[in-house]
Amino acid sequence: AQTVTQSQPEMSVQEAETVTLSCTYDTSESDYYLFWYKQPPSRQMILVIRQEAYKQQNATENRFSVNFQKAAKSFSLKISDSQLGDAAMYFCAYNVGTSGSRLTFGEGTQLTVNP
Amino acid sequence: DTAVSQTPKYLVTQMGNDKSIKCEQNLGHDTMYWYKQDSKKFLKIMFSYNNKELIINETVPNRFSPKSPDKAHLNLHINSLELGDSAVYFCASSLRLKKTGELFFGEGSRLTVL
Numbered sequence: 001a002q003t004v005t006q007s008q009p010e011m012s013v014q015e016a017e018t019v020t021l022s023c024t025y026d027t028s029e030s031d032y033y034l035f036w037y038k039q040p041p042s043r044q045m046i047l048v049i050r051q052e053a054y055k056q057q058n059a060t061e062n063r064f065s066v067n068f069q070k071a072a073k074s075f076s077l078k079i080s081d082s083q084l085g086d087a088a089m090y091f092c093a094y095n096v097g098t099s100g101s102r103l104t105f106g107e108g109t110q111l112t113v114n115p
Numbered sequence: 116d117t118a119v120s121q122t123p124k125y126l127v128t129q130m131g132n133d134k135s136i137k138c139e140q141n142l143g144h145d146t147m148y149w150y151k152q153d154s155k156k157f158l159k160i161m162f163s164y165n166n167k168e169l170i171i172n173e174t175v176p177n178r179f180s181p182k183s184p185d186k187a188h189l190n191l192h193i194n195s196l197e198l199g200d201s202a203v204y205f206c207a208s209s210l211r212l213k214k215t216g217e218l219f220f221g222e223g224s225r226l227t228v229l
Contacts, residue, residue: 033215033216033217035217039156042222043203043222043223043225044220044222044223045205045207045218045220045223046220047217047218047219050215050217052215089156091158095215095216095217102160102163102171103160103216103217103218104160105157105158105159107155107156107157108156108157
């Protein structure tokens with residue numbers, strides 16, 4: 001069974017600073033997809049960034065980037081120039097990419113941004 | 116326009132009651148899901164439907180019954196509610212042919228059982 005682990009239940013960062021959230025996963029598949037979702041206090045689940053396992057290049061979306069280490073099964077999220085609006089619960093998720101899209105989530109990391 | 120909408124957003128009810136949560140998506144997706152988020156924020160899949168056909172059915176009590184009248188709607192009916200059913204229930208949708216499989220979520224329905 002695939003598992004996703006986020007070892008940091010809580011993280012904090014100063015506004016304008018950079019923070020990295022960790023995620024590891026376990027799979028025997030070679031073709032899969034990884035995601036970071038953000039859940040602010042509004043409760044809405046928002047897709048932040050996506051990485052295809054077959055791509056060696058790390059995905060980037062504005063201030064958000066990932067460090068994907070396939071051999072180590074590691075998928076960390078880096079948030080640069082942190083803003084107050086980045087405060088949220090962040091979930092790492094894995095999908096094997098077959099029909100049904102069974103997205104498996106990690107436990108989440110609560111990010112606090114201090115002014 | 117809301118892409119994935121759930122109703123109601125909040126639901127407070129007594130133990131033993133039966134309640135339903137409705138979900139609709141206007142994204143043209145063919146696959147819909149119900150996820151449960153417990154008090155520790157852990158998200159776990161419950162059900163998934165593709166074109167009205169049940170394709171994922173996790174270990175969920177029989178009191179939970181999903182129903183998909185068409186590919187744009189997926190409702191969740193819960194019988195004989197228990198205290199442990201208190202959670203936030205998220206509806207989501209995706210396009211099966213899109214291999215990346217990212218989900219688009221509704222805003223969640225917070226169910227409180229007293």
